[in-house]
Amino acid sequence: MRAVFISTVLPFAPWAAELQRHFPSLELCCWPDPGDPAAVEAALVWCPPPGALAAFPKLQIIHALGAGVDDVLADPLYPAGVPLVRLVDPFMTAAMVEYVELQVLRLHRHDLVYRAQQRERVWREHAQPNAGERRVGILGLGALGSEAALRLKVMGFDVAGWSRSARRVKGIANYQGGDGLAALAGRSEIVVCLLPLTPDTAGILDARLFAAMPRGASLVNCGRGAHLVEADLLAALEHGQIAAAILDVFREEPLPQAHPFWSHPHIVVTPHAAAASNPRTAAPIVAAALQRFAEGKRIANLVQRERGY
Ligand code: NDP
Ligand code: OXD
Numbered sequence: 001m002r003a004v005f006i007s008t009v010l011p012f013a014p015w016a017a018e019l020q021r022h023f024p025s026l027e028l029c030c031w032p033d034p035g036d037p038a039a040v041e042a043a044l045v046w047c048p049p050p051g052a053l054a055a056f057p058k059l060q061i062i063h064a065l066g067a068g069v070d071d072v073l074a075d076p077l078y079p080a081g082v083p084l085v086r087l088v089d090p091f092m093t094a095a096m097v098e099y100v101e102l103q104v105l106r107l108h109r110h111d112l113v114y115r116a117q118q119r120e121r122v123w124r125e126h127a128q129p130n131a132g133e134r135r136v137g138i139l140g141l142g143a144l145g146s147e148a149a150l151r152l153k154v155m156g157f158d159v160a161g162w163s164r165s166a167r168r169v170k171g172i173a174n175y176q177g178g179d180g181l182a183a184l185a186g187r188s189e190i191v192v193c194l195l196p197l198t199p200d201t202a203g204i205l206d207a208r209l210f211a212a213m214p215r216g217a218s219l220v221n222c223g224r225g226a227h228l229v230e231a232d233l234l235a236a237l238e239h240g241q242i243a244a245a246i247l248d249v250f251r252e253e254p255l256p257q258a259h260p261f262w263s264h265p266h267i268v269v270t271p272h273a274a275a276a277s278n279p280r281t282a283a284p285i286v287a288a289a290l291q292r293f294a295e296g297k298r299i300a301n302l303v304q305r306e307r308g309y
Contacts, residue, residue: 001294003042004056006031010046010065010277018283019044023291042290046277050075053082061085061293063286066277067092067144069303070197070224084303085289088143089282096275099222100138100148100192103246103268104157107190107218108134112244116265131156137188139181139204140223141167141174142309144275145194160184164200164307185212190220197224198308205229210236218244222274225250230261237266248274 003019003026005012012030019026029035031052040056046065053059054077063085064072072084106112110126117124134157138149141161149172152159160173162184167174175184181204185191191213195201205221206229219242221228230251236242246268247261253272261267289299303309 001025001041001290002027002029002039003044003290004029004031004034004040005044006048006052007046007065008049015044015065015279015283018279019287022284022287026287026290042293044286045072047071048075051077053077053079061290063087063289064303065282065286067275068196068224069309070226073303073305073308083299084305085299086301086303086309087277087282087285088301089277089285091278091281092275093144093147096144096194096222097148097151099248099270099274100194100220101151101155103220104136104152104190104192105155106246106268107220107244108157112266112268132158134158134189135160135187136190136192137162137184138172138192138194139184140194140196141169141172142194142196145192146172148192148194160187181209182212185209186214189214189217191217192220193223193227195223195227196309197226200308202226203229205233207232207236210242213242215241216243218242218246220246220248222248225253233267234260234264237264242266244268246270248272 005015005028016028019028034040037056038058041058041060043053043059043062044065045062053075059079059082061083064087067087069084069086113126136152136157136159138145138161141163145161146169149159149161149169153171162175162181166176193205205227233245244266248270249272255261255269261269292299
């Protein structure tokens with residue numbers, strides 16, 4: 001099998017080394033110099049430039065090198081009928097769970113407030129509710145959201161989640177649909193977004209959602225930047241409806257130097273670093289999927305294009 005690596009972000013060399021180790025007969029080439037495009041059967045992609053995939057007339061399978069596939073599906077020249085597989089890597093899940101755990105604890109234990117107080121040399125203690133008295137809502141109960149919800153539950157938080165279909169995650173109340181979203185927001189002092197970006201979820205973190213949350217609630221967004229309506233967040237912070245936001249993903253990445261989020265006293269910015277794709281752990285998963293595909297076997301984690309994730 002010959003595969004092309006297409007990414008404007010990830011370096012080819014470490015992925016090539018790991019993929020070759022796990023699939024020695026895989027012939028790898030790298031966009032934008034792939035040799036004969038008609039010889040390429042598989043594409044391994046992360047942030048591919050729009051139109052890049054259309055150059056390969058014999059493409060049979062596309063494997064994303066990340067969990068989110070919004071950038072791939074946004075390509076107007078996406079090759080019709082070619083299956084797309086997304087990355088589900090237990091190590092990536094573990095990294096995301098750590099990130100969510102860290103940020104929820106920071107919010108729960110007033111860490112942002114104490115850091116600001118230290119800068120001003122202010123000695124003032126704030127209320128310490130138990131974890132069980134802190135209600136956390138997770139938007140998206142998929143590979144990442146369900147594990148994050150379970151970990152928070154083990155830590156004692158009162159956790160609920162929102163998904164498209166009914167999900168059974170032990171001990172986690174589950175909501176669906178528009179009414180479910182309002183109900184989840186109404187009970188959640190901390191909302192964590194772990195949704196995929198689709199036409200249905202774009203702009204979901206907006207004034208309506210913030211107004212439904214309890215006054216002084218907080219937001220963690222580690223889904224995609226386009227989930228957030230930035231002006232609505234700034235207004236909600238201004239009015240105190242939202243107390244703090246921890247943001248890992250942005251409409252424009254890297255976040256432009258002049259963006260107001262950088263210096264906002266109630267916003268924490270991390271550089272899309274919640275859970276990175278790691279070739280050491282992801283390459284064996286990608287290699288196994290390509291091998292199964294080559295052998296005509298069923299492969300997991302196929303994206304359903306009609307639902308957008
Ligand atoms: P999954 O596809 O496994 O899970 C998606 C979840 O979102 C599912 O529970 C799904 O519902 C739910 N969902 C989708 N659409 C809707 C909707 N319209 N209404 C309600 N629920 C909806 O994805 P992952 O958990 O693997 O990843 C989630 C996202 O996290 C990625 O798409 C990516 O954007 C982001 N991500 C960010 C990273 C970072 O470093 N910041 C790293 C990795 C991922 P159902 O269960 O019913 O299908
Ligand atoms: C992903 C990401 O979707 O890193 O994998 O954002």
